[in-house]
Amino acid sequence: MDMSNVVRDKILRVGLSEHDVSFEEIPRDWISKFIGGKGLAAAYYNREISHDVCPLESKNKLMLFWGPLTGIAGGMSRHLWATKSPLTNSWLDSYAGGKFPSFLAYGLPECLGIIFENFSEDLTYLEITEGGVELRDATDLEMATVEEVEEYFEPEYYHACIGPGGENLVKFANIASDGGEHFAGRGGAGAVMGSKNLKAVAVKSEEPEFSEEIKTYRLQDIGQMRNKTETANAMAQTGTAFTIDYTNEGGLLPSYGYTKGTFDGIDNINYHAMSEASTGRKACHACSLACGWSVKPEGEYDVETNWGPEYESICLLGSNLGIDDLSAVAYLTELCDNYGIDSIEMGNIIGFIMRLSQEGDIDYVAEFGDPHVAEELIEKTVKKEGIGKTLSEGLEKASYRLSKKDKAASVKGLALPAYDPRGRKAMILTYVTGDRGGCHRRPNLAVLGMKDYFLEKAGFLELTEQPGKLAGKAIEKQNHLSLVWSLSACDFVSSIYEEDWGEEWLNKIGYDVTEEELEKAGERIWNLIRMNNAQFRTPEELAAEFPETLKEPLKSPGPKEGVKIGEEEIISLISAYYKEREWDDRGIPTKETLKRLELEGFEIKQDK
Structure with missing residues (x-):
């Protein structure tokens, strides 16, 4: 199929309660006004999600959108999940790259998105193939980890899924794709997916044909990516890990429960340490940056990562916890990823608990620098056991319940990422005006x-x-x-x-x-x-x-x-x-x- 002139002007609507699927046209003026992706999701959200709906009730909707150039232009293999966040109680859009977005767009060539409504009585997944679109039984995947879901599907399927965190309605559960290489991480879209008893979206499709003009133009994009800006060039060389030396030197690297802005153990977890531990580089579909790493660091833990850890995880599960063993940081990141929870929120929570313990504010022993305590808190949070039930609500709500809001670094319900605004005060504006809470990307x-x-x-x-x-x-x-x-x-x-x-x-x-x-x-x-x-x-x-x-x-x-x-x-x-x-x-x-x-x-x- 030649996709060069295919018009993407529809959405797929999935009624989970009745297992109905139907295609509908997008209002024509919306395509020119809102383009696709974030814009169209925002328009449907405004029209279809009530202000007073509870995020984990069936009336909330879960939207999966992509753009008009997804899978066509270079660097355009991205998708987003949009919904009302259980963490912030407001708009949420969370993104991921990889191969899944492109092959999803190929599998639904006339579409720009999917809207999931209501909930299924039994655990289910959406299958998209040349034969059509169908909801299938997923009870065999109940409480399956991200890795186990990857093993369940045949290699020709590309998929996005939730882990146990999403099924247990941990309010910062994420949605994994490409077998845990990519995550729509922030804000708890995975919990909304879990509340709908939707375990995965799986697509089986092939890359289509394009005109010679489109292929030439695409190759030009891919060829110029690395040298377009200093940032792109740095990503091509080092991935996001290069940022940690910048933030440490500038005094904005969160350390020890967001109380310090530099970290003495930086050389053990920075780009150079990542480079020495590297087992290869990874790239998204139609991208030449290859900004992803897989690493196998030496240290206490015998671990080889699927992708990463990225800068945010290195900081919030490393310096923020006083941990300078890269193998421990990689292990904790993989644990969060496999359970399907946001490592930024979780790292903040653990650092918060360690700080409270150190300052005598809670009766829970959690010392900075101890990865075993961090591992224990992750397990308790995902399973909602003991203190984990409180922590599963997210940093801000947990801090209220523990009567220690004054020691929590969160803005509008979202735990802050790895840029301390005291070290870079321009980030005050980023965090306060960001449209999904304290996010570093809006803008950085x-x-x-x-x-x-x-x-x-x-x-x-x-x-x-x-x-x-x-x-x-x-x-x-x-x-x-x-x-x-x-x-x-x-x-x-x-x-x-x-x-x-x-x-x-x-x-x-x-x-x-x-x-x-x-x-x-x-x-x-x-x-x-x-x-x-x-x-x-x-x-x-x-x-x-x-x-x-x-x-x-x-x-x-x-x-x-x-x-x-x-x-x-x-x-x-x-x-x-x-x-x-x-x-x-x-x-x-x-x-x-x-x-x-x-x-x-x-x-x-x-x-x-």
């Missing part, structure tokens, strides 16, 4: 100075003294990323599409769209998701809610020793951001903004 303002770091070892650019300028930079990046994730492009190669926002590629597959319209679509999508989030706050309220532990001085020696975050800094940044966004003083898009962005027909979901 910590890396604004990374070019200087690599070229000159010079400096960690701060723009917090120029809040308007920083807000403008954040908005520019957020709008661009909204489009990138609607195209379903990988962040690391998105620079290929920065010059024309993907116009040339989209025109080649039949989209009649201009660069200006695509730029506006990015802004439209970010604003629509803002409308989907009911938790509107004034700058003063957001400053008061910002983690108390980050308002305390960093303890570690280094460039950011003693730095803390003041509420006035937060208020100044958010006020400037709201103004630049053309939102009101609670962060709600104004009527004029909605009219300009053609969003007047969509609902603003507000707290009552």
Whole structure:
């Protein structure tokens, strides 16, 4: 089948209660307004998910979307899961790459997404083959780990699945794909999938034919990926592990339960340690970066990883726990991955418990540097045993239940990733304005100075003294990323599409769209998701809610020793951001903004 001129203008709707599957056309104006991926998911979320629905009730919906160029252009093998998060109680979109997204798009060539509704009485999985689409019995996979699911399916199947964490409704359960090489990790989409008794989505398809023009253009993209930007080049050389030396030197590497910004054992877990332990590099479909690693480190644990660990896991299961044995970090990461839980949230939780234990706040022995305690807490959390039942709620809710919210590093329900904002204050804006909680990718303002770091070892650019300028930079990046994730492009190669926002590629597959319209679509999508989030706050309220532990001085020696975050800094940044966004003083898009962005027909979901 030649996919060069196939029009992707449908979704697949799956009724789990009645085992119904049906195809329906996407509203024509939505395709031009919202493109695909993140944008279309946001539109369906606004229309179909009620503000007051409980995330783990059957009325919540689970959406799997991809983009118009998925499996066609280079660096476009990405998919997203969108739903109402059980962790944050608001909008969630979580992404993963690999091979599964492309072959899913090949298996449903006229589609841009799947919407799962209600729940199945028995454990089931969705099978997509040339013969059609069917829900099949999955009771043999009950409580199967990600590795066991991989062994269950024949090699010609590509699949995404949940592990025991998802079936047990751990609120930060993730969704694995490609046998545990990739994860839609943050926010608990795996728990929503578990609440619907949906174990997996499995597709059996083959790569289709493309026209000579498409093949040539695709090869050009793949060929230029490595040298397009310093970041892409670094990813090609080292993967995400290179970041750890940057953050440690800059004083923003979370260590010892988010109390310090540097780590003495850095040389044992950094890029050089990863390189020495490497057993090979791995790449997603149609990508030349090969930013993935598999490693077999020497140390206490005999472990060889499937993919990774990535930077976030190295930090939050390494330096944040005071662990400098790379084999232990790799083992703990694989344990989280195999159980199907988010290693960022889990690493934060373990560091939090270790800190409480060290400071005498709980009657639980958990010393920094002890991987066996970390392993025990992971097991207890997944099985909801003992203290694990509380921890399975996620860092923020667990901290409330333990009456220690003042020592938890979370924003809007999501545990913070591996960039301490005291070491890089631009990240305050990232965490507070991010559309799914405290996420580092929306946008990652910590890396604004990374070019200087690599070229000159010079400096960690701060723009917090120029809040308007920083807000403008954040908005520019957020709008661009909204489009990138609607195209379903990988962040690391998105620079290929920065010059024309993907116009040339989209025109080649039949989209009649201009660069200006695509730029506006990015802004439209970010604003629509803002409308989907009911938790509107004034700058003063957001400053008061910002983690108390980050308002305390960093303890570690280094460039950011003693730095803390003041509420006035937060208020100044958010006020400037709201103004630049053309939102009101609670962060709600104004009527004029909605009219300009053609969003007047969509609902603003507000707290009552």
